[in-house]
Amino acid sequence: MTTLARPLESIAGFAALLRDHGLKVGIAEQQAMVAAALRLPIERAARLDAAWRAIACHDARDWRRWPELFDRYWHPERVKGTARMSGQTRQSRHLPQVVKSLQDSLGAKPPQDREARPDSALDAPAVAPDEDGRPRAQGGASRVDALHDRSFSQWLPQDLAELERLAERIAQRLHKRLTRRARVHPRGRRLDVRRTLRASLRTGGLPMHPVWRAPRREWPRLFILVDVSRSMETHAQLFLRIARAFVSAMNARVFVFHTRLAEVTPLLRSDSAAVQEKINAVTAGFGGGTRIATSVADFHRVHARAQLTRHARVWVLSDGFDADEPHRLAEELAQVRRRGALIRWFHPSDRRPASQAIENVVSRGGLVEGFERLNSLRDLADFERHLK
Numbered sequence: 001m002t003t004l005a006r007p008l009e010s011i012a013g014f015a016a017l018l019r020d021h022g023l024k025v026g027i028a029e030q031q032a033m034v035a036a037a038l039r040l041p042i043e044r045a046a047r048l049d050a051a052w053r054a055i056a057c058h059d060a061r062d063w064r065r066w067p068e069l070f071d072r073y074w075h076p077e078r079v080k081g082t083a084r085m086s087g088q089t090r091q092s093r094h095l096p097q098v099v100k101s102l103q104d105s106l107g108a109k110p111p112q113d114r115e116a117r118p119d120s121a122l123d124a125p126a127v128a129p130d131e132d133g134r135p136r137a138q139g140g141a142s143r144v145d146a147l148h149d150r151s152f153s154q155w156l157p158q159d160l161a162e163l164e165r166l167a168e169r170i171a172q173r174l175h176k177r178l179t180r181r182a183r184v185h186p187r188g189r190r191l192d193v194r195r196t197l198r199a200s201l202r203t204g205g206l207p208m209h210p211v212w213r214a215p216r217r218e219w220p221r222l223f224i225l226v227d228v229s230r231s232m233e234t235h236a237q238l239f240l241r242i243a244r245a246f247v248s249a250m251n252a253r254v255f256v257f258h259t260r261l262a263e264v265t266p267l268l269r270s271d272s273a274a275v276q277e278k279i280n281a282v283t284a285g286f287g288g289g290t291r292i293a294t295s296v297a298d299f300h301r302v303h304a305r306a307q308l309t310r311h312a313r314v315w316v317l318s319d320g321f322d323a324d325e326p327h328r329l330a331e332e333l334a335q336v337r338r339r340g341a342l343i344r345w346f347h348p349s350d351r352r353p354a355s356q357a358i359e360n361v362v363s364r365g366g367l368v369e370g371f372e373r374l375n376s377l378r379d380l381a382d383f384e385r386h387l388k
Contacts, residue, residue: 007102008034014073018056020237021069025056037099045096159377160241166380167245173387174220174250174313181216188212220311222252223304223341227318229258229290235348235375239317242380244268255303257295259323263303290321292357293328300336310340317346317374320353329357333367343367346374 011033018025036051049070057063074095182190195211203209224243228236236256246252247268254265296316300308308314314336322329333343345368347353352362352371361367373379 007037007098010098011037011102015056017073018069021065023056023062023065023069024058029055034102037102040099042096042100042103045099048095048099162377163242163245163380164248166377166384167242167249170380170384170387171219171246171249173384174222182213183216184211185214186212188214190214218311219250220313221307221309222246222250223299223307223312223314224252224254225261225295225299225314225316225318226254226256227258227290227292227316228256229321231290231319231321232348235317239374240264240268242374243317253304253307255295255299257290257292259289259291259294261295261298261303289323290318291324292316292318292320292322293324293332296329296332296336300332300339308336308339308341312339312341314341314343315346316343318353319347319349320345320355320358322355322357324357326356326360330360330364330367333361334364337367342369344369345371347371348375349373350375 011030015025015030015033032055033052036055037045037048040048040051053063053066053070057066182188182192184192184195190213192211192213196207196209199209199211200207224246226236226239226243232239240254240256243252243254247254247265252265253263254268255261255263304312336343345353345358350373352358372383374383
């Protein structure tokens with residue numbers, strides 16, 4: 001990550017936190033926040049609190065909530081007795097350092113050059129080439145479509161609508177499957193003798209109203225396991241947004257884990273803007289180490305024991321770093337596969353996870369359908385196009 005991206009990404013993350021808590025912080029407000037940081041002397045960086053408060057708060061409710069949200073992001077050491085907000089951690093949250101880095105990167109531009117452009121607050125290319133040459137958005141302000149590899153940490157509100165459309169298309173690709181059970185259908189081809197005889201009682205025993213049956217089609221049952229450990233802190237919150245989209249699209253069941261497992265499906269069905277706070281309350285103590293094998297064992301032995309059939313699909317969203325014995329993960333995934341469920345592993349990095357536990361899974365062969373990179377909406381769209 002370049003020096004330029006760090007201060008802009010920190011401010012973009014703060015803006016995302018404010019949006020998650022109901023504040024109306026869009027592109028204009030975010031640009032104004034960057035502009036204020038560029039104009040304020042470094043020795044007076046503490047005054048950004050008041051300047052940004054005036055920009056982001058639009059009513060009395062926002063004004064009252066501001067101190068808590070500001071301290072939670074920029075001064076977490078001051079916040080006691082509250083849950084940590086996973087998914088918003090950045091490499092540096094020291095506000096004076098962010099201001100200095102921002103001014104060093106952008107402040108050297110000639111003033112007339114900044115004033116000549118409508119988005120001069122950012123004064124940097126809206127997209128920067130990634131290591132592989134593809135454009136990547138910077139700081140939450142972008143002239144490119146959401147699918148062009150914008151990091152989940154830089155999402156804009158309108159990207160959620162695109163996520164919902166992708167989830168619907170993926171749900172359609174996961175075709176309904178035939179089951180052995182049948183249902184009453186007027187165009188069915190199999191006569192339901194019992195119901196037909198029962199209906200004939202109304203006509204003196206004459207089968208005037210035959211009842212037909214057709215095979216029942218059901219969606220594959222989808223289970224999503226989201227890693228919320230410390231190593232996944234910058235991805236977990238937005239992975240939960242993806243999971244929430246599939247809860248709406250195909251009634252998926254969602255679990256979060258680090259050293260233990262907890263189901264959060266009922267919370268993800270809610271439209272509350274503070275859903276992340278509720279999840280943090282349920283998963284108190286999360287954000288530490290990772291015990292993937294133990295969590296998978298709890299999942300298939302307790303939570304989903306009766307639903308793991310050949311129609312089930314299990315998606316694991318994790319970087320694959322496991323504190324359990326390296327051989328255990330392969331053993332627990334094998335138990336899931338024996339029940340007929342298909343497993344797919346999604347990871348945020350460019351390459352497949354390189355932990356010993358994952359290497360053991362790969363060496364066993366056939367346990368995981370595939371390893372998929374999932375760090376942008378483009379990745380999700382690519383997965384939808386290649387899904388069989």
